Structure formats: structure tokens, C-alpha cells
Amino acid sequence: MTSPRPLRVLAAMSGGVDSAVAAARAAEAGHDVTGVHLALSANPQSFRTGARGCCTIEDSRDARRAADVIGIPFYVWDLAERFREDVVEDFVAEYEAGRTPNPCLRCNEKIKFAALLDKALALGFDAVCTGHYATVVLNEDGSRELHRASDMAKDQSYVLGVLDERQLAHAMFPLGDTLTTKDEIRAEAERRGLAVAKKPDSHDICFIADGDTQGFLANRLGKAEGDIVDESGTKIGSHEGAFGFTIGQRKGLRIGHPAADGKPRYVLDISPVNNTVTVGPVEALDVTALGAIKPRWCGTAPAGPGTYTAQLRAHGGETEVTAELVDGTLNVTFAEPVRGVAPGQAIVLYDGTRVVGSATIATTERAATRV
């Protein structure tokens, strides 16, 4: 804990082991902690019979049970409407436009550290605490920096790269300085008497309970048969909706016959306008530069070009880049070409372990063509 004085802390508790241990650590550090579970799925029925998915109710109960064991008050807040507008609809619209969004970033930006934080501050809380693995460093001048977690293997600073300095000032990540394995976090939960110690990790998108993103999108956007073409524009297959694809995707293309060179083909481009998916060899995925929009900075925006490391996916590696902000667009050039870069994804820039900022990828430049 970086703060010396006890704070009134609102701990967001998902019902999972990380957020439970985070809340317990915040309470143990002497803070006045209140737990809150966010109800994020819609509830259209007026009668109270199976209105929500059972998983959500179970998660809510697990969170409440953990709060009871920690000995803190617990509430459920209904942010379903905000979540639907800001995260789910955005997710669908992005896929519809042929992009690949990361809903966890959106949720942190718009829900946990916006709607939830604003309400918490208004109610007299000082900070929102989550189970993210990331570190907040308090500088001598009072400013704050967001850094990667001490344990790089668990680092989640990527999905927090959207937080600005004000949001960061009210964020608390008690797990960030943990140099332990997930098993040890579970052991800590066990030691604290938290029943969620043995609960499996959640990996999927929380609002797609069965993990079937394609099915979810098909349900929302309807099926629309279109062509799969190669780089020359020749039709080599068909699909049931361009929105169901991600750039760099190899599996699930269902192209009947092999390519002339016998090598696997990957999704190179998704064109929602004419509902066409373009595929080609892996080399054609090489991206040398990109333009990203809607930049958000953890502190002051950098002036002039700079050299950074960049992360492009939640569990992706680091890559060397130079970046410059020109008229609101972040122009990024890679030191070495990278693959699997899709518009809609976030690029997070780091200076060492420090998060500099993030932006949403809008355009990519390939070795041969600009897509």
C-alpha cells in the first residue's frame, strides 16, 4: 500500500479469488473497506425467477461470502445499463465494423474507473480497489505512475492502460506487488478462510458466459453469407458473417482446398462494407507501422517522437517502437515487423515498466500494402 493514512476504499469484488484477496489485503492494511459487486447483466423480467444467469448470481454470492469473511459491508450495484451501453454495444459495433475490440479495457475505462469510481467518490470513498496485477507508484511531487506488476507473468497493466492520472489517483491494486504464483494467491485466500480459494479462473468475456463469441455476434448481428477471397480477389470460400473473424485468425476458415503453395492461410483483412474476408500467407500479416486514435495518457502526453516498448494484446509480448502524436493520432513504427495486429485493439506504450499511455489501433501498414 502506497498510502500512509487509512482511506475509505470501495473494493470491486467479482466473486473471484483475486478481487477477494485484494479486498482482504486492503482491509488488513487498515483501510476502511466496503465491498461491492457489480451486477452487469441485464434483467428484463419483473418477477424474481431466474432473471439473471445463474453464474452471475453465484458470483455475487461468492463475493458476498468473501466480504462476510473479511468482515466488511457488502453491496450489489446495478450498473447493467451503463455496461450494456458502454461495453457490450461498443463490442458489437466494433466487430460489426470489422475491428477487434477488447471489452476489458472498455470496462476499466468506462465502468470500474468511471461510473463506479464517480459514484464511490460522490459517496465519500477515496479509492476503488480491484484485484488487478499492476502497481501504482506515488512520486514525491504527488503525481502517480502506473507500472507493470512486480511479477511480469501476471501483469495486467495492459488492460489498465486506459486510465488517466485522475483515475489512477483513486485506484488501488493490492496485488500489484505480489511476487508469488497464482497458487500462492490461492493459498493466501485459503489461509484467510475465503471459500473462493479453489474457484477456477475466469478467462472468457464475462458477458458471453458460454465463451462462444462467434455465436454471440451471430445472434446479435445476424448471419450474412459472404465471400472469402485470396490476395488477388479470387473467391476461395464463403463465410456466414465477416464480423466473426479476427485479423491473424487461422482456424475456422473452412476453405475446402489448400493454397497453391500448400501453406496455411490467415485472415488478412475484414471488409464489412462488402462483407468480404481476405486471406493470405502468414508473411502478409507483417505490420511495420500503425496509426492509433483516441489516445489516453497516464500523466502528461509526450511531446515529440519517442522510443517505447509496446504491448498489443492482453497476454502479448513487448516490442520496440517509435511513436509520435500528430494531430491526435498516434503514429507508431515498429523496429521489427509484427504480426496479428488488428484495428480495434489497444496499443499500450511503456517506458521500462511504466505505462505511458494507450490508443486504439485504427490503421495498419503492412510491408507491401497499407490496409
Added chain:
Amino acid sequence: MAYLDHAATTPMLPEAVQAMTAQLTATGNASSLHAAGRRARRTAEEAREDLAASLGARPSEVVFTAGGTEADNLAVKGLYWARRDADPRRVRVLASPVEHHAVLDAVHWLAEHEGATVEYLPVDAQGRVHPEVLRAAIERDPDDVALATVMWANNEIGTIMPVSELAAVAREFEVPLHADAVQAFGQLDVDFAASGLAAMTVSGHKIGGPYGIGALLLGREYTPVPVLHGGGQERHVRSGTLDVPAIAAFAVAGRLAAERRGTFARETGGLRDRLVEAVHKAVPDAILGGDPDPAGRLPANAHFTFPGCEGDSLLLLLDAQGIECSTGSACTAGVAQPSHVLLATGTDPDLARGTLRFSLGHTSTAADVDAVAGAIGPAVERARTAGLV
């Protein structure tokens, strides 16, 4: 700590605790024929007589259940099935829209699964069903009504229904009227015989008795189809081994509730009036729910709507100050829903999210009222800043 949620549950009376603990160590199934069984049966039957006396009923009209919810379900479902069995035309259920969920959801279930046609009786702005409304609803076709159910007093806003007048209307058409009197017992003069009701629900833990015990007061001419089948206890209407310790304690609490009702209503009503005054002084635009006339509402109930606030936020802020109350409305997976009671009275849905119910009880003191008086103003101010996120 200021505990102002007695309508949710109220502390057990020491006399009831004593009666219960005395029975917990005694062996005997009240259905057994041997000495131990006879002793248990005697205890249960004496308790039945006590409770009947406290409620203006005959002992045979007391059917013990495992609580108010079960008694409501037995009345609504059991009477529906029995009346429909006797005449298949009887599928119409008349219910007030401000019922507790134990009635409302049972009625809804009958519509979903048993072919019932549910008709919700309109209520006025105070949440009251008028006898002429019931009359008009029955008169549309008196032959197809299975039953009517209207609570004695509302658990959220405290409005008292004109039960005797409603029962008189129902009797005219030979329609059985059930009333959930869980909140009324101990606060109002609840006399089953005088009311003219066919069936009436009461609960132990709302009057200083134990949890998990309740009763359906049931006129002798009614034989609802059982919800629970088994050993045929309780007039073959409610099977299950009698919970003698709970029944004994329930009867003691019931007797004391009836004996002390006048004093309770006067003293607690006085505290309640002070609380209402204090809240209005601190928050002039707070809206008192239900009937502003003390004669028309439960003496221990104070219900408010605070425009621009979310009830949840107020709960959190008051809880942090050691004040324990309720939004009054049911929740879904922990999420407070706009109260169906307020919606039925024509309240705007956004307004209906900003409610608090303070319910007093036999342990309430002037200090509890003072705590609310001191905390409510700043809490409302803060909750308004947080808005309706």
C-alpha cells in the same frame, strides 16, 4: 447501533426464548401416542389455544406452518386448487398489486402453471384497495372467482387495508378472502373472527417469536389442497412433524404482542411520529409513503422517498453510521428494484428507486430516532451527489 428494520425481523422476546429453550430439551413427537408424545401434543395444543385466543380465532382454525411464506402459499395455491376442483370455472384470482412477494409470486405461479387468470385490484395513491373496487371485480363474473387476497397492512409503506369491509364484500359472493397479516399482528387489533376473513397469515419472527414458524388461520369450512403431502398433521392441510419448541415460543410471543398492542402502538407510534418530523425537518422534500394519517398506517412504519437519491446509496451511508434500515423493496440477485408497491401507487419509477423504510419495534428508543435525525440530512445530500448512476 440504531436497529430500525423490525419489519424485516424483530428481536425475540426473552419470554419467548425461555419458552423455546424449555422445550428444546424435551423429547416427543406430538403425533406419538406414548407419554412423551402426549406431553409434546399437550404443549402444542395449549400453544394453539393461546395463539387462537390472541387472534380471535378458534383453536381448530390455527394451522401451523414453517413461516409466513408457507402460509401465504398454502392459502393462495391451496384455496385456488380446492375452489377450482369444486367448480372448474373458478380460475380467476383477485389480488392487490402491493402484496408481499410470498403472495404475489404464488399468484403469478398459478397464472404460469395452473391456468389462473390473475386480476390485480387497483389501489389508490396510498396503496389501498377500496371495497367497491373488489365488488366491481367480483361482480364482473362472480362464478369464476377462485379467491381474493389482500394484505391486512402493507410491509413497505404501512398502509392499512379496510379488511373487514373487503371481507364483507367477498362473503356476499361467497368468495374466500385471504389476508397476509404478518405486519399487522402486534401493531393492529387483529381479530380473525371479527374480520370475516376466510384465511389469514401470521408469522413468528415479526412479533418477537422465533424464525421458521408461522400459521395460517383458516375458517373451518375451508379445506385447501395441501402444498406439502405427508403425515396428515394440521387438519390434513399441512403435513410435517410439529415444531413444538417454536410453536410454544410463537404462542408466548403472540400472547404478549396482543396484550401489549395498545401500549406498543401508542409508544412506538409516538417515536415514529418524531422520526417522521425529524426527517422532514432535515430533508424538507422527503415524501412520506403511504397514508399521512396515523390512523391509516402501521404505528411502527415510516417510509420515505428521497427525490434524486438511490435507496442503495442511502443504505450504505446510513449503515456506515450504524443505522440499520431497508429500502423496503425486494431485490433481485442483490440488486434493488424499484418497489412494486410504489409503482402500483402510481409513483414515477425513478422516484421509486430512492426509498427508505424505517420500521420500529419493541426495542426502539428515542436515541434511535435521534441517530436518524442527525444522519439523514448529510446522507441524502451525499446520495444526491452520487445521483442515479
